Amino acid sequence: METAESRKIHEERQKISFNVRQLTYLLDGGEKITALKEQIAKEIEQDPILNEGLKRYDLTHDEGRELGVKKFIRAWTLMRDRNELSKKIFYEVLETFDRSVGMRLFIHQSLFINNILTQGTKEQRDKWLPKAHDLSTICCFGMTELGHSSFLRGLETIAHYDPATQEFEINSTALTATKIWIGLAGQIATHCILIAGLVLGQGTNKQDCGIQLFIVPLRDPLTGRPYQGISIGDMGKKAGRNSLDNGWISFKQVRVPRENMLMRWAQVSPDGTFSTPPNAALVYGATVTERVASLIGAYTALEHAVTIGLRYSVVRTQGPQNQYIIDYQTQQQRLFPLIAGIYAIKFTYQKLSNQFETLNQRLEKGDEGYFLSQLPDVHANACAQKAYCTWFAADGLETVRRAMGGIAYLSLSGIPALIGDFGVVTTGGGDNVVIAQQTAKYLLKSFQILANSGVHPDEDSSKSSLFYFAHYFKQLNTNKKFPPHSVEEILKLPTEAYLDAFCFTSMQQLAHTAQSVQSSLKSGASFDQAWNDNLLRLVDCALMHASVYVLKAFLDKVESVNDLSLKKPLETLFHLFALVNMERFITQFLTTGYIDGAQVELIKRAQEALYAEVRKDCVGLVDAFNHPDFILNTPLGRKDGNIYPHILEAMKSTKNSTKIAPFWKTVFKPLRTSSKL
Helix, strand or coil, X not given: CCCHHHHHHHHHHHCCCCCHHHHHHHHHCCHHHHHHHHHHHHHHHHCCCCCCHHHHHHCCHHXXXXXXXXXXXXXXXXXXXXXXXXXXXXXXXXXXHCHHHHHHHHHHHHHHXXXXXXXXCHHHHHHHHHHHHCCCCCEEEECCECCECCCHHHCCEEEEEECCCCEEEEEECCHHHCEEEEECCCCCCCEEEEEEEEEECCHHHCEEEEEEEEEEECECCCXXXXXXXXEEEECCCCCCXXXXXXXXXXXXXXXXXXXXXXXXXXXXXXXXXXXXXXXXHHHHHHHHHHHHHHHHHHHHHHHHHHHHHHHHHHHCEECCCCEEHHHCHHHHHHHHHHHHHHHHHHHHHHHHHHHHHHHHHHHHCCCHHHHHHHHHHHHHHHHHHHHHHHHHHHHHHHHHHHHCHHHHHCHHHCHHHHHHHHHHHHCCCCCHHHHHHHHXXXXXXXXXXXXXXXXXXXXXXXXXXXCCHHHHHCCCCCCCCCCCCXXXXXXXXXXXXXXXXXXXXXXXXXXXXXXXXXXHHHCCCCHHHHHHHCHHHHHHHHHHHHHHHHHHHHHHHHHHCCCHHHHHHHHXXXXXXXXXXXXXXXXXHHHCCCCCHHHHHHHHHHHHHHHHHHHHHHHHHHHCCCCCHHHHCCHHHCCCCCHHHHHHHHHHCCCCCCCCCCCHHHHHHHHHHHHCC
């Protein structure tokens, strides 16, 4: 049925300045990958288990949980025998459609199987991988504790080795050692890859060997009953992802054989001799995987929300002149930077994940030296990117909700579920504030190496996140300034000028912060006190560093585009994203003296000028994300723009929409009867 709304969005598409399909190919990495994504999306759409449609918003907690398990089994069956590329694409499409099921797959594939591959011996891989493949073993990942989360060295779960029986005895040594937020543990996990502190010996011979990974059986796979010494249960209803069974686990004198410690890097011999790993950080490999993967969640959630919000804004009218709300500058200011941010995060993920995959491939080929040399930078960068990108996305989802007005408070809009489902990512897998400090420590250490020796701290610096360190370290004492002094001059800046601005200011900020930390130490403060005294600056250093890498990834992608019709809108988005980030870090730019107060206003005015450019192509820029209507799962994001009949029909179709309330007789009838007396 043709409506004013469907005609409007059709008119918008007629004005797009580029070939949307070609931009989709660019975003996906080629025509073949786009075809594969569409094929997988069609499989999911037509699958009666995986695609429940709008019924999702009416399911009870128990109904959603049962369906979630069925979806996980069905999705794993469809995914497990695919090649690596197809498996990766399947996960991304399903994660966009259903984040609870996507997390189930991530836990089983990335936190179980990948840990066996990277942390296990050949014998352990031979034993556990077939069990994972056929789901005879479903494994959760036990990291977070009631009293400890991102601070892994503070974990209180202990594995004590007994050489007499060649077993580890595992205990939760305090109430606060109870594992919580463990995905799949609530109801279905049969095993757990447990992060615990390894202890050898007794008394004066007691040896703390740091945290290690152990495979611990949890439940009888036939009955579902927990084994002796295992206390385990579901955490209850959450703000989102309620079809995922997050659980709690406590251990009391639980014994597992020596072979259940993952021993590729660190080993415990039968007699209790400990062989240290070549790098203690190796055990953190799983956290790198999770933090890199968090960027998928960031850009897919934003793609999902912004597509809905943008299409709604294009056809929705408001005001005395019935103006389309997308033409209000306030609406553009909220939505257009998010479009630019999606492109930035997506290109960042592609760059970072390729780097991490290359690292793992070198490891698989036996090049452990290269792996170990690059791991610290990849780990620090993954921490920074998770913090930067997931905060951007979480804030962006709420921005979309507000931009859409009251209708986005409705579950059927799809927006509340996105906010609830994604919100946990800013704290799960490492709280962003905490892991940003891990990046800050890495940056300070690298800065000190460079300051003390003049040698770049990374032997493969061109590929690391520190690519700019050596060059901009030499500019520390220069009086460099942001060159433009008018809106027109800002709009004419070459794209690389923004990267230069961020590299210079990031190094200046890091130098000032390092000096401030040293001043605190010289005044007699302990390291912990000096750190806390400068904590806000240190976190900002990590986020500023992250933004440098994001801008570099975005710029590299733009410069690789040969099609001028695609390059122009991408350059516009890059300029907008860079200016929005300059405003985000305006304190740093001002305090380092790189910009002055007058230029702050110019930066805002330049953004407004760019909104007009993005406005011309905004529909095409979100169409290029190529999410079919069933993925968006809301009438408000329909590609044909025909939102009103379908949202009204959806509301009418909800459970008990037109039925008389069941409490009418028990609550209101007595009230009415008594009122007659």
